[in-house]
Amino acid sequence: MTTSSLFLLLIAIVVVSFIFGRKRSLEMAQSVGGIRYLHSLPNYYGLMAAAWAAIPGVLLLALWSVFQDVIIQSSVTHLLPESYLTLTGSDLELVWAEIYNLQNGILTEASDPAFYVVVDALNNLMASSRMGKTILVIALTVLGGVWGWRLIKPEQRARNQFEKVLEVLLLASSMIAILTTVGIVFSVVFESIRFFHKVPFHEFVFGLKWSPQIAINAEVAGSSGAFGAIPLFVGTLMIAAIALLVAVPIGLMTAVYLVEYASSKVRSIVKPLLEVLAGIPTVVYGFFAALTMAPQLKSFFEGFGVDGVSSESALAAGLVMGIMIIPFVSSLADDVINAVPRSLRDGSYGLGATKSETVKQVIFPAALPGIVSGVLLAASRAIGETMIVVMAAGLAANLTANPLDAVTTVTVQIATLLVGDQEFDSAKTLAAFALGLMLFFVTLMLNVIALAVVKRFREQYD
């Protein structure tokens, strides 16, 4: 039985346990003189029986599915010829990949006849594993249901027990956030460590040359490649800086105007329109940057006699990215400017200051921590943005300070290194994870600093 149909059967058994549990509680109620002599409502008895049926079955099914491959593989390893047992890392993985391909019929001929023995053993074990899984899971579910059903007594505290179960489920759901973070850290850290075994850390962080494309696999001569990430960092920072140069002034002034000057009617029109700007998928911005903005910029600068403008310039990507994060900056600034108390403004007006003087000399200083943290968050977003740069910034890892040149960024390289089928343990693919680690670390730091700035420097006025 496949896992999905087994799962459906499991659900059916759980529903049946609910119905029987509920029925049993009603029958019991009759003997003691009615429902009101039960501890809980009949539904809770049914739910409790269902929980008894569901939890062990689902747990067993999940554990079995996760560990079955590992256990089966390790139990057939001894069938491999001696020479394969000494293999490590990628070579061993290749052997196993071939065996699994044989087993699934993707390959028809093995490079070593000994593999057929392993494949047969695998097939046998998998068949019995599937059989065992079906029987054991169903048996456990039914047993659990029966056990839950037998537990039903008028004085059983079914509601409290079921609520405990629910609470654990709720807790587990909120733990997923932590699991995600752990998952991210582990997936990038482990692969990065493997990468740093191949390429020394200082070479990666301080190297000036980035050309990973040649390093396809170890056998190709002269395939060392170059993994100096400085050009990527410079490219990323340049594009992010251009984006912030666009977004921060425009976003801030928009927020100031909307909060301090605009009538509520203007606000009610402009704000949703800005939100539209924020809701447009990044791939659309990328398309616009690559097909409209970049050629326009190129012809614009060539009109001034500037030669050698790349058709994939950092400027085009940065400008469009800047427009993209305007609403982000403006809505954060909007919040902090709004939070500056009325009394500060009134005091400033009372001393004869104009509105703009009030904004510049009273509101900005008061809102500064919030604004700084908003800018940091915007920077983190600009650094992590992928699609615009993938489509508009190009792949050439130039170490340049000229925004009209093509540059590449960390995210572009992660995307291009990992798209398509690749051998998963070449330095080339692992480099993507090392870059991912850098990206995760930097954006995390920016967030933490942004939060810390607000916490440390915010002034309480009320």
Add this chain to the structure above:
Amino acid sequence: MTDQSMNAIERLAETKNERMAKNLTKRYAKEKRFQAYGIASICIGMAFLALLLGTIFYGGTSSFITTEIKLTINYDADVIGVTDLTDEEELAWADWRGLLTTSLAERFPDVSGRQQVRQRNALISSIAEYEIRDRLLAHPELLGTTEELWIVADDEIDAVMKGQVDRTVAESERRITDLQLAMIDDLKESGDIKKKFNTIFFTAGDSREPEQAGIRGAMIGSFYTLLVTLMLSFPIGVAAAIYLEEFAPKNRFTEIIEVNINNLAAVPSIVFGLLGLAVFINLFHLPRSAPVVGGLVLTLMTLPTIIISSRSAIKAVPPSIREAALGLGASKMQMVMHHVLPLAMPGMLTGTIIGMAQALGETAPLLMIGMVAFIADVPNGALDPATVLPVQVYLWSDLPERAFVAKTSGAIMVLLGFLAVMNLLAVYLRKKFEKTW
């Protein structure tokens, strides 16, 4: 006090007034300027929005229209080389293209030489033959008869019909020849060429031929991906929000969870793609390019959004309702499940729809898990290889044919249409169920 000193004071006062007046005009000018900066910033933002949408709509509308040519098709068994339509082996060798080329030859008889014949045959789409095949296989009785059919034209012909080709350019500079232009004019005169609504765009999967490429595969892929995302992220997000808002004790552990959720909301989306690649594909061996994996990754990505908005929806339920429920003897769980949750549901749904809209527009993490492969088939389930709308946009934007630029814009319009509907729905829900207690 002497007159002279009076004068001095008056003079002083006068100059001070003058100075102040001057200063004041300067300050007012500054004020005006400052305000103008504000208006300019808003205008820049709005102008860009208009420019962006304008370019896309201007370029994209033509993708909803296609060109067809009327041809008289003679289903001649000799031309196809098939005598028995049920014989699989014979069908493998059938020459469906021949039907079209003979029909074209009949329509334009005075064409000679290899080059000219090739140009003539290039009038119609290179995939039109499969339509003929499907039609004949569906109606075997047509064999040996003649009928008039509208055949999809090649994308270059389509471009001519849409006025995108400059006829004044020298022949060698354009991709369409003078002979072909003459043929098009001839067809136009006899009314055998027409523009019509492009149904292929909505009913076909991806294709390398622009006139045959559609977004159906991507739309279905997006649908399955979002379905998986919704089924996982909504219950988990709501459950997490309930726990954090109603049950969590205030201690270090729950604080860690909260910090975690806020941090996850700011992690770049491509990092989630790395997680998906390393954990779901390499560790759990889930299929590459499948909507299931895409859905799982997007679930992790949208969870923070849903949790944060669900929490604020729960917070908005007034304590009096909780107290009333507790006062009538409900347990805490009953209070939450029977009273708080239904009242907070509209707010949670709004947050979920916004999260789904985010997931629909997301591209980068899906590139990592292999949803960028060229897939011509429409997926039949969440385990089939598929692509999604934004990735389709990305794929098409890379292709050199001019027709694909319009296709890309067209796909973007469809994507933006879905996003607009989702966001309007969220706004409507918020307006409709917004309660002030």
